Amino acid sequence: GEDVEQSLFLSVREGDSSVINCTYTDSSSTYLYWYKQEPGAGLQLLTYIFSNMDMKQDQRLTVLLNKKDKHLSLRIADTQTGDSAIYFCAESIKAGRRALTFGSGTRLQVQP
Amino acid sequence: GAVVSQHPSWVICKSGTSVKIECRSLDFQATTMFWYRQFPKQSLMLMATSNEGSKATYEQGVEKDKFLINHASLTLSTLTVTSAHPEDSSFYICSAIHTSGSYEQYFGPGTRLTVT
Numbered sequence: 242g243e244d245v246e247q248s249l250f251l252s253v254r255e256g257d258s259s260v261i262n263c264t265y266t267d268s269s270s271t272y273l274y275w276y277k278q279e280p281g282a283g284l285q286l287l288t289y290i291f292s293n294m295d296m297k298q299d300q301r302l303t304v305l306l307n308k309k310d311k312h313l314s315l316r317i318a319d320t321q322t323g324d325s326a327i328y329f330c331a332e333s334i335k336a337g338r339r340a341l342t343f344g345s346g347t348r349l350q351v352q353p
Numbered sequence: 354g355a356v357v358s359q360h361p362s363w364v365i366c367k368s369g370t371s372v373k374i375e376c377r378s379l380d381f382q383a384t385t386m387f388w389y390r391q392f393p394k395q396s397l398m399l400m401a402t403s404n405e406g407s408k409a410t411y412e413q414g415v416e417k418d419k420f421l422i423n424h425a426s427l428t429l430s431t432l433t434v435t436s437a438h439p440e441d442s443s444f445y446i447c448s449a450i451h452t453s454g455s456y457e458q459y460f461g462p463g464t465r466l467t468v469t
Contacts, residue, residue, distance in 0.1 A: 281463075281465070282463065283446055283463045284446065286457060286460075340387045340389075341387075341399075342399075343396045343398075
């Protein structure tokens, strides 16, 4: 079955780096995603990584994938107060063809 | 591009009434749309997969007679919560996949339903 887990809360100071972690159980995951959700709003896709990649960098965001340990992380460099939100990791087994399984979400709080 | 809208953005209804929520892909065609619900401070849980022109596929534990889904066109799926009860109060979010088969799902902004 599919199970995605995240830590619930992370607090960092503005300007520091944030690292949000995620573990998943299904080794057949094809794509792994990171979404951001601000209060009362829908989901914003931040980035994704294909399962045959180890790392992907997109401006302030770095995604690391350890397929052996089924561990995914999102690093946000130079975290800003506007980054405060809930971050969800999600996996898709058959790329784009089926629904996503979401983690529980990590609430990131950025202290000024 | 790739915008998904939902209407209404929030709705309050009385117990026993029905509420229809629309999910539209504004600038692309979507063969498949998904409906999720999110309880406060919780993750998104898939309710059903909506395929244009065919019956929706419901996840285990989701009552298909209570949550009616209609995907009548390539740009519109509707979710009707019938005989709503307070425990149906939740945040309902839809997503859509482009007919081209893109890896990406585009999410709507969500609809907050409150049943009094």
